[in-house]
Amino acid sequence: MENALTSALGTAVQPVTAEEFDSIVRRHQRRVHRFLLTLLHDPDEADNLTQECFLRAYQNLRNFRGESSLETWLLRIAANLARDHARNRKVSFWKRLLGMDGADDDGAAQHVPSGQASPERILLAREDVRAVWNAANQLPQQQRAVFLLRFVEEMELSEIAAALDLQVGSVKTHLFRALQSVRSKLGDVR
Amino acid sequence: MSSEQNPHEPLVERVLVGFDLTAEHHVAHCAPCQTERQKLEEALQQFGAANREYASRSEDFWDKQAAQIQQKRRESSNRARVVGALAPALAMLLFVGVFLVSQSPHVEPSAQTVPAVQTDSDHELLVAVERAVESDTPQALAPVAWMEEENDGSTSLPARSNQKESRSHEN
Numbered sequence: 601m602e603n604a605l606t607s608a609l610g611t612a613v614q615p616v617t618a619e620e621f622d623s624i625v626r627r628h629q630r631r632v633h634r635f636l637l638t639l640l641h642d643p644d645e646a647d648n649l650t651q652e653c654f655l656r657a658y659q660n661l662r663n664f665r666g667e668s669s670l671e672t673w674l675l676r677i678a679a680n681l682a683r684d685h686a687r688n689r690k691v692s693f694w695k696r697l698l699g700m701d702g703a704d705d706d707g708a709a710q711h712v713p714s715g716q717a718s719p720e721r722i723l724l725a726r727e728d729v730r731a732v733w734n735a736a737n738q739l740p741q742q743q744r745a746v747f748l749l750r751f752v753e754e755m756e757l758s759e760i761a762a763a764l765d766l767q768v769g770s771v772k773t774h775l776f777r778a779l780q781s782v783r784s785k786l787g788d789v790r
Numbered sequence: 791m792s793s794e795q796n797p798h799e800p801l802v803e804r805v806l807v808g809f810d811l812t813a814e815h816h817v818a819h820c821a822p823c824q825t826e827r828q829k830l831e832e833a834l835q836q837f838g839a840a841n842r843e844y845a846s847r848s849e850d851f852w853d854k855q856a857a858q859i860q861q862k863r864r865e866s867s868n869r870a871r872v873v874g875a876l877a878p879a880l881a882m883l884l885f886v887g888v889f890l891v892s893q894s895p896h897v898e899p900s901a902q903t904v905p906a907v908q909t910d911s912d913h914e915l916l917v918a919v920e921r922a923v924e925s926d927t928p929q930a931l932a933p934v935a936w937m938e939e940e941n942d943g944s945t946s947l948p949a950r951s952n953q954k955e956s957r958s959h960e961n
Contacts (some may be wrong), residue, residue: 618863618864618867621863622856622859622860622863625856625859625860626852626856629852629855629856629859630845630847630852633845633847633855634842634845637844638841638843638844638845647855650855650859651855651858651859651862653861654859654892655859655862655863655866658863658866659866699819710840711840711841711843711844712836712840712843713839713840713843715923728832728833728836728837729833729836729840731833732833732834732836732837733837736837744813747843751834751835751837751838752837752838752841752842754838757808769951772807772808775806776803776804776807777805779802779803779807779830780803782834783802783803783830786830786833
C-alpha cells in the first residue's frame, strides 16, 4: 500500500506541491470512492464525498504524521465523512420520501464476475452476494465499515483499526459479530 | 447452514476473524466446519469481487472526478491566499485605528455641563408651554384681550392665572 509519495509524506511531513497532490488523488481515488460507494450505496453521494475527502486531506496535509499509510489516512477521512452523512437522517428520510435518493437497492448482486462459470452457478453466486449485501446493509455503521474494509478492500485488521481509529481487539469484535449476522442471513437463503 | 446443522458454528467465524489457534485447530479436524468455512469464504470472496466490479468506473469518470477535485483544491488555495493576504492588512488597519483613537486630543469634561444647561432650557420651555396653554388668550391675540379688559374693567383673568401657576413647573 506504500508508495513513493506516501513514504515521502510520512518521513518528514514535507510540503506537498499541487502536482504531487493531484498525483495522490489519481492514485487513491478509486479505493476511496469504492469504500464510500459500498458503505453508502449511493453513487452520487459517493462521488461527492470522495471529492470532499480529498479536499479535506489537502487542507489537513500538515496534520498527517505518517503514523499510518496515506491510503489508511484517506480512508479514515472517508469513514468520518460517511459517518457524518449517515447521521444526517432527516435529509435521508426526506430524500427517500421524495424519491430523490440515488441509492442502488440491487447493489453488487448484478456484478458477480461470470468467468467460466455455468449460468446456474452464476445465479447461485448472485443469490449469495445479494444475501450478503442485504445482511451487510442491516449491520450497525461501525460493523459494516469493518466488514466492508475486510472483505471488499481486503485490508488487514491493523489497517482497519488505523482507518477507523479503533483498537485491533474492537475490530475483531465488530468483525466477529458482523460475520455472525451475515452467516445467519446467508443460512436463511440457503 | 443453520445452527442445527453445525453446532460448532461460532468457531468458523473465529477462524475467519483470525488469530484464534484453538478454532483453527478445531476447524482443521472437523469436516462440517471445514465445509461451512469454505462456503462462507466463497460467498465473501464473491461479495468482495462483485462490489469491486460494482464500483468500477470508466477512465472518463476518474478523469472528471480528478478534475473536479483539482478545481476545488484550487478554489480552496485561492481562498486561503486571499485570507492570508487580507489578514495582515486588517491587522494593520486595526492597529492604525487603535493608534488614532489613543492619539486623539483629550476632550474636556464639558460634556457633563451640557446636560445641566439642557435641563434648564427644557424646564424654561416647559414653563413657557404651560403658560401658553393655561392662558385663556393666545399670545397673538393678547392686545385684543387687553382692549376688551380695559373696556369691561375686568381683572379676573390675571387672578386665575396666578392660581394655576402655583401648581406649575415654575416652582
